[in-house]
Amino acid sequence: MRKLIVTEFISVDGIAEVEKLPGVTWSDEMQRFKEDELADSGAMLLGRTTYEIFAGSWPSETGDFAERFNALPKYVASTSRKALDWKPAELLEGQLPEAVSTLKQGSGGNIYVHGSLSVAQELLRHGLVDRVRLLVYPGAVGQGKALFPPGEKVELALISATPFSNGVVALEYVPQMAKA
Template sequence: MRKLIITEFISVDGIAEVEKLPSVAWNDEMQKFKDDELADSGAMLLGRTTYQIFAGSWPKETGDFADRFNALPKYVASTSLTALDWQPAELLTGALPDAVRGLKQGSGGNIYVHGSLSVAQELLRHGLVDRIRLLSYPGAVGQGKLLFPPGAQLPLELISATQFSNGVVALEYAAGMA
């Protein structure tokens, strides 16, 4: 069975809006983290907004990482999109939890949720997330969109924590563990 993995850039106070994160120089350690994710990925699950942002930029990127990232199957959770230009892609139909249960039963590598906070939150509420991978930026931003909504309680088991030379900490958790 495929695992569903949320991957986010996040501040230490839980804000997952990339444009609000402290400025940090991208480095080889961060690139390796993302390379490892890509090697483990069999597909992406994206919400409408993240799909549109990615579709507007990734097809123009070049290089090995971009080629592999662009080639991944993309599953898109949207009630308003009718066509998907960034291929291979498929619009999910029906209730998101049911669609994701079906995807997890399918073949292929793990499914990564990039950004897509409302999708991530719904999947967390329904207990469909197996892992959470975070690049935690060194700083609090005070306000913005949270990965975990206020009042949400979710037991997590720390799998790994690695501090990078630029102050970013890579964290991986198993979700739903006591």
């Protein structure tokens, strides 16, 4: 069975809006973290907004990482989009939890949720997330959209914690309510 892995850039106080994160120089350690994710990826699951942001920039990127990233199958959770230009991609049909449960039963490697906070939050609520991988930036931003919404309890078991030389810490967790 495929694993569903949520991967996010967040601040120390849990805000996952990339444009609000403290300025940090991208490092070789961060690049290796993302390379490892890409090597483990069989597909991407994206919400409409993240899909549109990625589709607006990734197709014009060059290099090995971009070629491999662009070639991944993309599943898009959207009720408003009718067509997808960044291929290979398909719109998910039906309710998100049921559609993702079906995807997880398929073949093709692990499915990564990049950004797409509302999608990640709904899948966490339904116990469909197998791993949460975070690049935690060194600073609190005070306000913004959090990965873990206020008032919602999410129990996580730490798998690994790796500090990087630029102050970012890579964390990996298993949600305790994830369904096998």
